[in-house]
Amino acid sequence: MLQRDQRNRWGLVFLIALLVLVVGRLVVLQGVDGASYAQAATNDRMRTYPIEAVRGEVTDRTGKVLAYSVDAERVTADPSVVTDPTRTALALTTLLDVPVADLVEKLSRDGRYVVLADQVATDVTDQVRALPLATRTGLAFEDDPVRLYPAGAVGGQVVGFVGKDGDGLAGIEQTYQDVLAGTDGEKRVEVDGSGNQIPSGIDESTPATDGGTVQLTLDEDLQFVVQQRLEAACADGDTTSASAVVLDVHTGEVAAMAGCPGYDPGHYNQTDPDLLGNPVVSDVYEPGSVMKAVTAAAAIEEGKATKDTVLDVPGHIRAGDVVVTDATDHAVKRFTVTGVLAKSSNVGAIMLAREIGNSTLERYLRAFGIGSETGIELPGESAGILEPSADWTESRAANVPIGQGVSVTTLQMASVYQTLANGGVRIPPRVVSSVTAADGTVTEAPRPAATRVVSADTAGQLTYMLEAVVGKGGTAPLGEVDGFRVVGKTGTAQRANPDCGCYAGGGYFTTFVGYAPADDPQYVVAVDLERPTSEAEGGQVAAPVFSDVMRYALTAGGVVPSGTPRPTFTLQVD
Amino acid sequence: MTQPARTSSARTARTSGRSTSRATTGQVHVPRTGPTRRSGPVASGPHLRLVPPARTTPTRVPARARATGRRRAPFVVLLVGLLVTTVLGLLLLNTAVAVDSLNATQQRQANAEQAEEVARLEQRVIAADTAAELARVATAAGLVPPGAAAHLVLQPDGSSVLLGTATPAPPAVPEPAAPTPGD
Structure with missing residues (x-):
């Protein structure tokens, strides 16, 4: 009896211990680990899919689309599932535009994932999906949006391009990557055992925020004309490269900007990588005589001269160990300052520079933006090269006033003339007008601060003098535009010969920069041509390009022709 | 007992x-x-x-059981009815959800197809609206770039002044004649 009681007692203890164990485990499962198990169960039922944000557009000033994205797909395959690689390849070759041999090779590999074609249009992938089951077995499709540049090469150097991963690699696409890319979202939903979304299940999707639209200040029509004209110039047999930019005088906005040779952003990978930049902002050159406008402006602003000041200008002048001559050596001529510019006298410009001194000239050059970046919203901008005046040798001091020994970008040179055309007020050039977010919020691009460089009177005198360049007796009669009074300056600068590091045999950079109408300037146009094998001057080859571009800009812009006659200029006195 | x-x-x-x-x-x-x-x-x-x-x-017991059964019958019927109704309701609801889900899927698919069609049409419009394409089509239609334009500017006294000189556009460059067979 005692043994039986004892056995019962031990049994009871065992049962209680078992109960405690079970209850304890239950507490752990439900109380301690319950949340994590519930979360794990939920996670097991949840599927997450990425939602790609649509990259924003790039448009011109009128809203014409220069870059946009459309849906496309990447066609992939699992070779282990493809039953007949040859049959599948034959069915796909025309649709995907991939050779049969390539497709067969990919579809016969050992792996389980091969990419057959990227960025295939959805109407094409629809046709692939419609193929017989036996043919399309093993094929799969992934989102792979494609970036389109409908204008092709027009504006291509400004717009830039995106790489295969969709990130901007050049131009506005690069600078405004964050704005254009938007923010990807994700679709996180509860699915059933077959992977289908449960209609009333958990839906924790986060929508994608599409990229914003970047509106440029470019005018696509004008851009087209500029590029057409540059291409014609580059096809003349002597011009190896050319650049041009058109600025709005009153805002500094870039209406057109192009270099030749250019490239089509849609086919950037078929272009020489050296040509994938934007030469207008990144390539520097010695501008030559167009820089004389800065020298003259500094002299007038400093009170050392006026447009009518007469200088006794010899045909050559010694500067240290070099002798600088005019285009042709001549006896002393009594040029007015207007005549110095109109005849593009090197000696006269050097005489003016010596009147104001090197440091003053450097100060004005920097005030006009030489030697520093303009801050335009484009990557790869060069500041140009302007050494401190303290380091100038005598020869350098004689070269800088005439645009040698100093390097600029085409955009910087255009900005100098924008300052003169705008009454002496410089507005750094900009190419972005506004950014429109996906929700429609428009943000105007910040306007750069305007700075006065010279007085309105000085700018007015420069405008008067530079009009003489295009007039009778000037160096650029080919820069005229019918019905409009044109202001401008030619430049023919020696080009450094890369073979010897000297000027000999290097050819010339021919330049023309000007604005119109003279009585109410609206546009600035700067053109420069690199001509390594030609002796032609800026007035002969760059001025006609300027004229054509300016004519279109004025006509298309609805600018009323000049209502006043050209003044009569006194270039030289006896 | x-x-x-x-x-x-x-x-x-x-x-x-x-x-x-x-x-x-x-x-x-x-x-x-x-x-x-x-x-x-x-x-x-x-x-x-x-x-x-x-x-x-x-x-004696069957009589009481019958009485109890008679009392319980409506309750059982109610339970069974509720059960059947609930099952049928759930079935209907599930079917409706499935039908709606199917409809939603079809609508989404149709929507996607329409969106694709819109995108394709927009793509054509954008491509046809570029300066290069317009220039090509205009040239093909015999149009030529304009010459210099003149402007009539109204003066404060109501008179008008002609500024600029209107010049006729240059004639179109004739397309080279297509070679005839045998040329």
Whole structure:
């Protein structure tokens, strides 16, 4: 009896211990680990899919689309599932535009994932999906949006391009990557055992925020004309490269900007990588005589001269160990300052520079933006090269006033003339007008601060003098535009010969920069041509390009022709 | 089990009472009837009849059960009805959700197809709206770039001044004649 009681007692203890164990485990499962198990169960039922944000557009000033994205797909395959690689390849070759041999090779590999074609249009992938089951077995499709540049090469150097991963690699696409890319979202939903979304299940999707639209200040029509004209110039047999930019005088906005040779952003990978930049902002050159406008402006602003000041200008002048001559050596001529510019006298410009001194000239050059970046919203901008005046040798001091020994970008040179055309007020050039977010919020691009460089009177005198360049007796009669009074300056600068590091045999950079109408300037146009094998001057080859571009800009812009006659200029006195 | 037995004894007594007055006076002890019967036929005296022992309740329990069943039947029917209704409701609801889901999928698909079509059309419009394409089409149509334009500018006194010189556009460059076969 005692043994039986004892056995019962031990049994009871065992049962209680078992109960405690079970209850304890239950507490752990439900109380301690319950949340994590519930979360794990939920996670097991949840599927997450990425939602790609649509990259924003790039448009011109009128809203014409220069870059946009459309849906496309990447066609992939699992070779282990493809039953007949040859049959599948034959069915796909025309649709995907991939050779049969390539497709067969990919579809016969050992792996389980091969990419057959990227960025295939959805109407094409629809046709692939419609193929017989036996043919399309093993094929799969992934989102792979494609970036389109409908204008092709027009504006291509400004717009830039995106790489295969969709990130901007050049131009506005690069600078405004964050704005254009938007923010990807994700679709996180509860699915059933077959992977289908449960209609009333958990839906924790986060929508994608599409990229914003970047509106440029470019005018696509004008851009087209500029590029057409540059291409014609580059096809003349002597011009190896050319650049041009058109600025709005009153805002500094870039209406057109192009270099030749250019490239089509849609086919950037078929272009020489050296040509994938934007030469207008990144390539520097010695501008030559167009820089004389800065020298003259500094002299007038400093009170050392006026447009009518007469200088006794010899045909050559010694500067240290070099002798600088005019285009042709001549006896002393009594040029007015207007005549110095109109005849593009090197000696006269050097005489003016010596009147104001090197440091003053450097100060004005920097005030006009030489030697520093303009801050335009484009990557790869060069500041140009302007050494401190303290380091100038005598020869350098004689070269800088005439645009040698100093390097600029085409955009910087255009900005100098924008300052003169705008009454002496410089507005750094900009190419972005506004950014429109996906929700429609428009943000105007910040306007750069305007700075006065010279007085309105000085700018007015420069405008008067530079009009003489295009007039009778000037160096650029080919820069005229019918019905409009044109202001401008030619430049023919020696080009450094890369073979010897000297000027000999290097050819010339021919330049023309000007604005119109003279009585109410609206546009600035700067053109420069690199001509390594030609002796032609800026007035002969760059001025006609300027004229054509300016004519279109004025006509298309609805600018009323000049209502006043050209003044009569006194270039030289006896 | 004791109560039904007593009930059975009472009922037996009442039944017996119909044939004997004694039955009304006292209880009949059932086991005693045995010896009486075994004593042989009796022409007179109380007529006793062997009543089978009260062993079960069948004669009384079914009646109460029927009554209880009658009381429970509506409840059971209600439960069954609710169950069936719920199942059918769930089935209908599930079917409706599935149909809606299918419709939604079809609508989404149709929407996507329409969006693709819109995108394709927009793509064509954008491509046809570029300066290069417009220039090509205009040239093909025989148009030429304009010449210099003149502007009539109204003066404050109402007169007008012609600014600029209107010049006719240069003639279009004729397309080279297509070579004829045999040329």
